[in-house]
Amino acid sequence: MVEMRHEDSAQEKLDLLDQNPQARLLTAGEMADYVDKSRNWPSEAARRGRLIPVRHASKTYYPAFQIDPARRETWGWVSTVSRILQDEAATGRSFTLWAATPSPRFGGDTPAMHTGDPDFMAKAAADLAEL
Template sequence: MATTSVDIDEDTLKQAKKVAGTTSDRETVDLALRALIAMRRQPELENALSRLRSVVDPATARAAQATENVWREIADEFGLLKSGEVGALLGASKSNREFVSIRRNRGELLGVVRNNGYLYPGFQFDRSTGTIKAWVKPLLELAREHSMGAVDVLFWMMTPTIYFGGDRPADHAGEGDRLLDVAGRSWSVHW
C-alpha cells in the first residue's frame, strides 16, 4: 500500500475524528474518502432506480447491493475473465471464442452470464500450467444433479461454510477432492 502525505487542517481533522468516532488520522481520512465516494456514486444509483417501473423496498435494494458486492469481490480477488482471455490462457488464439464456448457447453468450464456476455471466474484455472483445474467438470456434473445453475455454483464457491471451517470453497480451489466432497455433502442437505 502506498503512503501518501497530504496537508489537512489540524482543527478540521480533530473535528472529523470526533464526528466519525475514529481514533487515528488514517482511519478518519479513510472513512471520509469512502463517504465522499459513496456520495458521488449515489446519483448513478438513484438514476438506475428511477428507471424501474415498480417501487424497490429497502430489503430488495440491500440484497441487490450485496449481490453486486460479491460480483466485485470475485472480479477483484480471482478475476472474471472474458472468453478471449480464457482462450489465450488455455493456449487458443484470443479471437477464438468458440474454443471456450465448446468447453463451457461440454460442462468443462464454469461460465456465468453477466452484462450480456459470459465471464469465467479465475479460481477454476491453474494459470501456471494454462489449464482448467481437474475438479471443475465433476463439480459442474454434481451441480446439474442437484439442479444448480452456474451462478448458484459461483456464489456457493464464494460463501463461507462450516465444511471448510468458515472459509469459502474458492479458498480451497487447490484441494479438488475435498472441494468435491464438500459440495456433495452440502448440496445434499435438505430441510
C-alpha cells in the first residue's frame, strides 16, 4: 500500500509538470518538433548524454524544462546533470520528480521553474547526489 501511495504521489508531480508548457513531459516526436530537429534527435541526444530521458508508465519522455524556450536548445547544465545521474546511478525519472518538487533552495518553487537561472546548477548540485 505504501508503494502505491508513493507511485500516486509521483504521478501527481509529473502531472503538475504537464500544466506548464515549458516543463511538460514530451514524447520523442513532440520533443523533436519542439526543438525543430529530426525525429531521432531526442533518443540520439539522450544516448550521448545531451538530453535526460524519463521512463514512466513503460514509455520514454523528455522533460521540456531541459530546453531553453527562446533558443530551442538544451540548457548548458543538461550534460552536467546527465553525467551526475550516470555517476550516481540515478534515473532521469528521479531527477524529474526532484525538479517537480517545491524546494527551499528555489524559494519554494519547483526547480523546473528555474532551469534558466544562472545559478541553477549551483543550487541543484547539493540535491543531485542524493537522488
